[in-house]
Amino acid sequence: MNATRHATRDAIVIGGGLVGAAIAYGLQRQGLSTVMLDEGDVAHRASRGNFGLVWVQSKGLGAPHYQHWTHASARAWPELAADLLEATGIGVGLHQPGGLHFCFSDEEMAQRDALMGQLRREAGNAGYEYRMITAAELHDMVPGLGPQVVGASWTPYDGHVSPLHLLRALHAAFQGAGGLYRPNALVTAIKALPGDFAVDLGADTVRAPRLVLASGLGNADLAPLVGLSAPLRPERGQILVTERARQVLALPTHVVRQTEEGSLLLGDSKEDLGFDTLTQTPAIMRAIARRAVQTFPWIAALNIVRAWAALRVMSPDGKPIYDASERFPGAYIANCHSGVTLAGAHASLLAPMIAAGALAPDLSPFSARRFHVQKTA
Numbered sequence: 001m002n003a004t005r006h007a008t009r010d011a012i013v014i015g016g017g018l019v020g021a022a023i024a025y026g027l028q029r030q031g032l033s034t035v036m037l038d039e040g041d042v043a044h045r046a047s048r049g050n051f052g053l054v055w056v057q058s059k060g061l062g063a064p065h066y067q068h069w070t071h072a073s074a075r076a077w078p079e080l081a082a083d084l085l086e087a088t089g090i091g092v093g094l095h096q097p098g099g100l101h102f103c104f105s106d107e108e109m110a111q112r113d114a115l116m117g118q119l120r121r122e123a124g125n126a127g128y129e130y131r132m133i134t135a136a137e138l139h140d141m142v143p144g145l146g147p148q149v150v151g152a153s154w155t156p157y158d159g160h161v162s163p164l165h166l167l168r169a170l171h172a173a174f175q176g177a178g179g180l181y182r183p184n185a186l187v188t189a190i191k192a193l194p195g196d197f198a199v200d201l202g203a204d205t206v207r208a209p210r211l212v213l214a215s216g217l218g219n220a221d222l223a224p225l226v227g228l229s230a231p232l233r234p235e236r237g238q239i240l241v242t243e244r245a246r247q248v249l250a251l252p253t254h255v256v257r258q259t260e261e262g263s264l265l266l267g268d269s270k271e272d273l274g275f276d277t278l279t280q281t282p283a284i285m286r287a288i289a290r291r292a293v294q295t296f297p298w299i300a301a302l303n304i305v306r307a308w309a310a311l312r313v314m315s316p317d318g319k320p321i322y323d324a325s326e327r328f329p330g331a332y333i334a335n336c337h338s339g340v341t342l343a344g345a346h347a348s349l350l351a352p353m354i355a356a357g358a359l360a361p362d363l364s365p366f367s368a369r370r371f372h373v374q375k376t377a
């Protein structure tokens with residue numbers, strides 16, 4: 001007699017990081033009974049090691065679809081934060097006062113202005129508000145700016161959250177709404193038929209007509225199992241955290257942000273070192289600290305209390321991958337390197353599309369097919 005139990009759900013989401021949890025929460029909220037399968041604690045998890053920015057400026061240069069998607073997510077964020085608070089009592093600490101990107105020479109200011117101008121042109125009628133702010137004006141916005149800062153770009157769209165509270169809140173809201181979370185469930189095989197997916201978990205099998213691959217770097221191996229592709233690579237980033245200080249930094253910046261608890265996060269780096277998250281490199285940590293002190297000299301008086309490295313989930317062009325399988329209708333994939341920023345879009349826009357059975361045409365430029373075309377060109 002076969003003792004294996006079968007549980008049928010409306011959707012299976014593989015991956016319990018920020019991308020998987022946001023989509024699973026969104027699906028469950030759409031009324032789809034959803035199971036989220038997640039690997040063990042040894043997994044690579046960008047969602048537990050990121051900087052926490054909800055960042056719009058600089059995103060989508062030469063790719064208006066990405067700019068629009070990021071904007072849409074930033075707009076969806078206040079409602080997501082409010083819903084999570086109501087559902088779970090967990091405040092994710094969302095603040096969207098706009099953000100600053102600092103420049104250290106007149107040449108950098110000119111280049112940044114040109115880049116922001118291009119983003120505005122490419123935004124078209126959707127609009128893209130920004131200002132280049134000189135050091136004199138910046139002194140009124142942020143305290144104790146270093147003499148080497150010449151100015152900054154500012155957009156009103158940027159913000160930040162506590163990424164750990166966000167991850168916890170998404171999981172809690174998902175489960176509170178009836179979703180089933182299965183930890184220690186490393187998926188290595190999928191039985192796929194059009195509109196019928198089964199994953200064997202040993203003691204039982206879960207089955208559903210919809211499957212979402214949202215397992216970060218793990219998607220590279222899983223995608224081919226359902227006729228998709230995800231050419232992803234890890235990109236390491238290191239972050240330093242200072243002791244708590246009184247609240248001084250009212251706006252997040254691309255290199256320093258102050259948490260609700262008062263710590264300053266100093267970030268981050270971009271390193272191509274494979275799957276290594278264990279070693280932290282003093283030279284990179286020094287460079288991160290030096291840049292922070294160059295921006296705000298008073299940071300030098302604060303002790304660093306924590307530091308870590310984590311792996312970004314990078315596609316070849318750095319933009320997200322969203323795809324629906326043609327061979328196995330019902331199977332979808334979602335990957336991005338800005339899972340905090342895009343949590344609003346994933347929960348409120350992408351999940352309803354998946355629930356309805358089709359990705360909107362606006363998302364077609366995010367298909368991994370763009371990489372196949374490049375290869376053969």
Ligand SMILES: Cc1cc2nc3c(=O)[nH]c(=O)nc-3n(C[C@H](O)[C@H](O)[C@H](O)COP(=O)(O)OP(=O)(O)OC[C@H]3O[C@@H](n4cnc5c(N)ncnc54)[C@H](O)[C@@H]3O)c2cc1C
Nearest residue numbers: 017019039043046047051053187216218237338339340341
């Ligand atoms: C240093 C750093 C700074 C960052 N700063 C920001 C920022 O300021 N703002 C921003 O928007 N983004 C930022 N990011 C990016 C953001 O953290 C990621 O985009 C996001 O966390 C990706 O989430 P994910 O769920 O796709 O992947 P992950 O967090 O890597 O999670 C993947 C999950 O899938 C599971 N999994 C993997 N394989 C399998 C399998 N085969 N079966 C079952 N489960 C599996 C794992 O257990 C894990 O839980 C940063 C990243 C880094 C590293």
